[in-house]
Amino acid sequence: MPEIHFDRFYRYDDLTRLLHTFAQEYPNLAKIQSIGKSHEGRDVWLLTLTNFQTGPDTEKPALWVDGNIHASEVTASTANLYFLNSLLTRYGQDQAVTEALDTRAIYLCPRVNPDGAEWALADRPKFIRSSTRPYPYDEEPVDGLVGNEDMDGDGRILQMRIPDPNGAWKACPEDARLMVRRDPVESGGQYYRILPEGLIKNYDGVTISISRSKQGLDLNRNFPVNWRQEVDQHGAGPYPLSEPETQNLADFIVNHPNIGNAITFHTMSGVLLRPYDDR
Incomplete structure (x- = not known):
């Protein structure tokens, strides 16, 4: 058997x-x-x-x-x-x-x-939709977030939190590993933006565009x-x-x-x- x-x-x-x-x-x-x-x-x-x-x-x-x-x-x-x-x-x-x-x-x-x-x-997974063949273009992304890739080598593709005073998220008071929505009128705290795990190319400190997958x-x-x-x-x-x-x-x-x-x-x-x- x-x-x-x-x-x-x-x-x-x-x-x-x-x-x-x-x-x-x-x-x-x-x-x-x-x-x-x-x-x-x-x-x-x-x-x-x-x-x-x-x-x-x-x-x-x-x-x-x-x-x-x-x-x-x-x-x-x-x-x-x-x-x-x-x-x-x-x-x-x-x-x-x-x-x-x-x-x-x-x-x-x-x-x-x-x-x-x-x-x-x-061992370091990468998420793509389907085939590994580059399409509709085969150039590497120049700027922005190339997401859905295991960057820290833990075998998982999760999300990244990036400090941002204008971010829409904050750490959950009960469990700081979790993120919860910031109240629209709230100010004075530590706030974040959330992005798919991946590599940010040519970051200017402000703008992060999401690059389309090469595959x-x-x-x-x-x-x-x-x-x-x-x-x-x-x-x-x-x-x-x-x-x-x-x-x-x-x-x-x-x-x-x-x-x-x-x-x-x-x-x-x-x-x-x-x-x-x-x-």
């Missing part, structure tokens, strides 16, 4: 070993393959889950499942791993699971965006359906499927017309979104 823990997040090498171990332990129910490379050259792993003794996956109705297309949404990978573990360990014991794998196929891609996840899980892509907006240009939808990329991660998914899905349903895991909003629910 693969040793799997749901109280931690797996970095790429550990995730790769774990997925291959599942495929080795359950050869009649799981096969692993790379469906392509990421921007930085990592394999994007996919597991095909079905009872291969009852027929090939391509001849069965199939479900597509994926997660972690956004860099820091690593809990989506964990949800995929939980689903994977539940299916394989309950086969032969749970009637619904057994029937599902005997008669259906499941294509599971637990980490669509391995590059972004590695940045998020690094401005949103892979979730790079698919053909409802694609719009950068002026209308930030991060959508220069054209649909311009990025290897989205191209990997599109190629596999188009070449598997037996896929009739799909679930993609995210970690925002706590809602269930269905196709065309934006209309």
